[in-house]
Amino acid sequence: MPLPQEFHDLARRVNNWGRWGPDDELGTLNLITPDVVRAAAATVRSGRRVPLALPLQQDGVQNGMILGRVNPLHTMVAINHELFGPGTVAVSDDTVTMGLQAATHWDALTHVSHSGRFYNGRPADIVTPHRGATALGIEKAAPVVSRGVLLDVARAHGTARLPGGHAITPEDLDAAEELAGTTVRAGDVVLVRTGQLQHYLAGDRDAYAMPSPGLSLRTPEWFHARDVAAVANDTLVFEAFPPEIEGLWLPVHALHLVEMGMLQGQNWNLEELSTACAEEGRYAFLLTATAEPFVGGTGSPVAPVAVL
Amino acid sequence: MPLPQEFHDLARRVNNWGRWGPDDELGTLNLITPDVVRAAAATVRSGRRVPLALPLQQDGVQNGMILGRVNPLHTMVAINHELFGPGTVAVSDDTVTMGLQAATHWDALTHVSHSGRFYNGRPADIVTPHRGATALGIEKAAPVVSRGVLLDVARAHGTARLPGGHAITPEDLDAAEELAGTTVRAGDVVLVRTGQLQHYLAGDRDAYAMPSPGLSLRTPEWFHARDVAAVANDTLVFEAFPPEIEGLWLPVHALHLVEMGMLQGQNWNLEELSTACAEEGRYAFLLTATAEPFVGGTGSPVAPVAVL
Amino acid sequence: MPLPQEFHDLARRVNNWGRWGPDDELGTLNLITPDVVRAAAATVRSGRRVPLALPLQQDGVQNGMILGRVNPLHTMVAINHELFGPGTVAVSDDTVTMGLQAATHWDALTHVSHSGRFYNGRPADIVTPHRGATALGIEKAAPVVSRGVLLDVARAHGTARLPGGHAITPEDLDAAEELAGTTVRAGDVVLVRTGQLQHYLAGDRDAYAMPSPGLSLRTPEWFHARDVAAVANDTLVFEAFPPEIEGLWLPVHALHLVEMGMLQGQNWNLEELSTACAEEGRYAFLLTATAEPFVGGTGSPVAPVAVL
């Protein structure tokens, strides 16, 4: 099924191709300017650090729904190994095998394509079996250190967790922005909380996977209008799932990654942050969330920290 | 060969066991207090962000010298896969296998033990084949967001790169601190630059591995006296290698990780940072370098960023 | 809970320690003598080859019940890669990550220990994190080319599949031997069919895992009396599961691997073989089932073939 006209109309309205030059691989991360970084550092008040990454473990969020996206398998290759003989200093060492997007992660701009194109018009064949993404790989992403804003949609709705399938609207974002008491501005990284992760934290991976609340087709314009640098949330699929329009799969991915050139994050744990922001009465903070530079990666685990 | 008396004397002088309670798993990361974090944020002047991680790739720094510490093997599991039929949004996805300490990383407090003990007296058997580190794993580390100070020992020596085998002394650190124009203080993360990474950047992994300059047995006291939170450098082994005292392997690891409970980092790329600090005329900055929370991990890749 | 007296009594009766010398690592594979091999080759009549391995795939038999025993993750590292320029011969290449005992496999003699000992009295510490099994690893196993005998217990019971939990008795084996029309003898590899694999073949991994029919505590003596070289079956756990005696886990493993020094195989697909043997009216054949020589492996995938 071809993409519908509605999608193409939206695509045209949020498109950033060429905006930062024909060779740009950063997309909206260009919006994190030195001024933005300085202002972000200046938001720090209490010095409280809130980590947003899920533990990386075999018992992670992947339930097998996505082929090949394996939970981290951690194995030891040395345990208290006295490399240099009995009584000497002993070494432990380990390895991991995992899907780069298995846990708390950023999607790289090469995670999805549509109509044969990635961001900035790069052709689909830049992703190769041998070298992965030969352009727009996650190692090209700029360091993510900027102002973060929590849009706590669940709290703004007065609920612990949005219902499965709830497609977050621009009006939902407006309400959460009002709760936040700040205006989302250029270069911000927006964290959208649904509460869906509570399913996983309670031990139910299948309920976490789907049906899931998530961003609706109408939200990319909201982010585009404000020149947001990146968006992350606390769900497996990021957008409402199953999809809002039957047969139109992952349209928000396509709008963010391909049209806007904007990183998006999934499986971020926003529960403690929700509490911290409510306690401190402010929802803007310094956010550090730099991707691991996997060469050719179409995504990367990330260990984000909000500094309040 | 048992550890010599000299080692045990040093161990006693830098020991932090019990300092933060008998159950503490944070060690010197306790020194990154909210006040320290606030002050760190306030160091930001130019808003320039300098990434310190090496690219994660098959052609990484591991040359086979350390058994089982494999360079990242990145493989694709989907390329422009039209999951939902022809013409739909297409997905690319990938996996990695790697040693947790293969590239730019933090050693967890469980990376080394000596005399059957880890930090705070935990017994060696807390690291298990089945679950990895059941205490003191890298997932227990607090978020690393603090003031970073670059001690550019190579530059202070007036050289691009310290010679292989050079054991950095407290006097070297003093000289670099003077060059830095700041005083190292409690909660700082100290980055010690030797220039050794230039070998790897020039394509010579074997020369990078050894002989290598690195921290000497005399430096842990220097860090201990200043209550440093963590130390990282730009070498494979961290300490001078081959070792200063024949048969005494990895003593600095043992002092930092076991006695002090202090994270240490290796394979950090400090070249661009060296230039940036020299250009801006200051060597203190906001450092973000939070470990990926691998459950049971004895180390973790990290993507540190200095914000000047 | 310590092992009960009943177990220790059985252990004493089937014990082979020292039988082939104090340094022996082959165990009952010693029973496959050149004469046995010659006789095995002479059993070939029709020349029909029946493969007994399950396909190796992400959607394999492991359902997560056994921590770390991951189904094969197959990933491409090159696809039609024209290594030497456009128009040249193109190469595809791939990698796998898997549990060595994830699919159709042999347990090595180091797969289980009890009371701190492996076969022939080797101490538990011969299995190390750094090197795996430093003795009794799967790479020490002799080539398995011998006479195979199918004991089709399900068919002898007149059923397609034994009920979950059915503990196969010596009398069950006698009946299947009678159906087979041959006498099990020294050096034979015995394949015991329960039909349990049909659950997996029908798509139900959980039903396959447990409750499962399997060998009972009383069968090791039967195999020992006949000097069988190895035993395999078509279940995940090999022995009746949940166990026959509450709290006595994996006693058959301990008797076979530790006391007898006898390889055992799991997840063997005996369905086609059952049909073939019934069609040809004979249940003895040439069996080839040599383990992959993973150095230090406590098991190995195997691709067994029955040649009728």
Added chain:
Amino acid sequence: MPLPQEFHDLARRVNNWGRWGPDDELGTLNLITPDVVRAAAATVRSGRRVPLALPLQQDGVQNGMILGRVNPLHTMVAINHELFGPGTVAVSDDTVTMGLQAATHWDALTHVSHSGRFYNGRPADIVTPHRGATALGIEKAAPVVSRGVLLDVARAHGTARLPGGHAITPEDLDAAEELAGTTVRAGDVVLVRTGQLQHYLAGDRDAYAMPSPGLSLRTPEWFHARDVAAVANDTLVFEAFPPEIEGLWLPVHALHLVEMGMLQGQNWNLEELSTACAEEGRYAFLLTATAEPFVGGTGSPVAPVAVL
């Protein structure tokens, strides 16, 4: 550089497309008929079993020359783990990550393509990132149990090891066949010994890799004329390397795999077999060498055994 006319002429002469029907995925393994298997079993005389697989280990034959073809990384996930409480039976378990063609292996018919085609005219796009080889994968290969014939070219030359770069000619094969005292016939699996593996066995991986003796462009016709089922040898690259004709890379691969539909094997250890055949004065035997059925695999490790 396009493939030269000489290659296309050879291709036409050895082509088997359509010979076993348009949908065939077995290629020359069709030649192993029940009669061939029966005759193969009848070659067994002494009952001596000679294993031909190299140990699977981190220190394997791959020296990094082939990107992504990683040596086996074996890691423990459980060591003497008393799953069910202290004093119970203890379990050890492990995993591996490896290139499917890293060690002793078979190339699947999908390992190489040329001019956009695989065996039997299948298009290049049957190999996909998501599913691997969706046709002609190694799991489609029939069990390899047939007559093996050792063509000991090194011995026939009166040397321990052919010189690097030596391209084996049809005349070399004739001489080795005469030494063997048997005539290669339909369905045989031919093992060609160069002695090159001695470099690896002596600890020199780089010398083993190249320059290497191997099969010349003129030998596929020799195998085709005799209707050989498969060919394996004791080198990394299989064919003479660097190539005989500058710029013509892997032509023998293309002729065997694409044109003939014939499996080929590399890194087989033929040293002990050479001695055994010389001692017994015969070079034909029962060979068992069935691939592990990796679904979608473009190759597979194999543990071949010659039974004399």
